[in-house]
Amino acid sequence: MLGRTFCKQACMPEGLARTGSFCTCSVGCPRLSAMGSGKPRGINAARKLRTMRRQQRWASKSYKKAHLGTQFKCNPFGGTSHCKGIVLEKIGIEAKQPNSAIRKCVRAQLIKNGKKIAAFVPRDGCLNFIDENDEVLIAGFGRKGHAVGDIPGVRFKVVKVSGVALLALYREKKEKPRS
Numbered sequence: 001m002l003g004r005t006f007c008k009q010a011c012m013p014e015g016l017a018r019t020g021s022f023c024t025c026s027v028g029c030p031r032l033s034a035m036g037s038g039k040p041r042g043i044n045a046a047r048k049l050r051t052m053r054r055q056q057r058w059a060s061k062s063y064k065k066a067h068l069g070t071q072f073k074c075n076p077f078g079g080t081s082h083c084k085g086i087v088l089e090k091i092g093i094e095a096k097q098p099n100s101a102i103r104k105c106v107r108a109q110l111i112k113n114g115k116k117i118a119a120f121v122p123r124d125g126c127l128n129f130i131d132e133n134d135e136v137l138i139a140g141f142g143r144k145g146h147a148v149g150d151i152p153g154v155r156f157k158v159v160k161v162s163g164v165a166l167l168a169l170y171r172e173k174k175e176k177p178r179s
Contacts, residue, residue, distance in 0.1 A: 076115040085110045087134045095150040103151045119156040129169045
């Protein structure tokens with residue numbers, strides 16, 4: 001019996017075939033559950049586990065997006081939720097198939113960094129409230145930097161025009177200030 005070890009599942013040497021010091025019992029055996037897992041185990045394995053986890057984290061899309069710093073470098077807003085811009089022109093963007101429409105948008109130049117972006121103008125007839133060279137407040141479109149619905153390449157929407165909310169103008173609660 002010397003040199004043989006048994007698992008905690010009450011394995012008895014009479015009923016089991018044994019090879020060396022390993023147990024070949026049923027699935028609940030802790031020795032079998034650790035086999036083939038591919039991770040180091042034991043009292044000195046912490047550093048290895050930690051470094052491997054650190055490397056594998058970068059395979060996660062969400063982790064990479066959060067920690068690479070691209071939201072400051074690549075995002076026109078530079079990590080903020082809203083941004084002010086000057087309207088350069090009004091544009092109509094054709095909807096993707098199978099829809100057939102012209103979505104009303106504006107091309108605006110951001111004040112903070114000079115980048116030019118296309119922003120969707122929501123609601124029916126709201127494009128009439130916006131003129132060229134107006135100052136508009138622009139927000140994200142709701143998909144964390146991706147285009148929404150059938151509007152290709154448009155990642156932002158107009159929220160305010162000349163300091164007045166577009167919704168208030170649409171519902172005729174406020175008037176656009178004359179400049």
